Amino acid sequence: MKVPQEKQKYRSKGRIFADILKAVQDEGKARTTHILYKSNLSHDRLSKYLINLEESGLLVRTEDGEKVLYEITDKGQRFIAEFKRMEAFADAFGLDI
Numbered sequence: 001m002k003v004p005q006e007k008q009k010y011r012s013k014g015r016i017f018a019d020i021l022k023a024v025q026d027e028g029k030a031r032t033t034h035i036l037y038k039s040n041l042s043h044d045r046l047s048k049y050l051i052n053l054e055e056s057g058l059l060v061r062t063e064d065g066e067k068v069l070y071e072i073t074d075k076g077q078r079f080i081a082e083f084k085r086m087e088a089f090a091d092a093f094g095l096d097i
Contacts, residue, residue, distance in 0.1 A: 012097060018083040020049055021058060021076050029069040
């Protein structure tokens with residue numbers, strides 16, 4: 001008997017940004033591997049999003065020897081807060097964002 005597979009939910013770019021920023025926020029400074037696991041992305045996709053977040057001023061990348069660390073900026077903190085507000089609004093009307 002074949003078990004029906006659950007339909008995989010599509011994540012918007014905003015949701016992915018929020019997931020990445022939250023992963024960094026939770027750690028203070030986070031390495032790529034930590035962000036990778038917390039945001040559930042492939043390394044290739046994560047790399048593209050990290051560049052985009054840096055260019056947008058939401059994350060700052062620092063290098064400490066061989067370690068690459070990411071830290072959330074004030075602008076990134078505001079993004080998370082506003083995303084949570086949008087999420088609450090959408091949930092109130094039964095919408096997905």
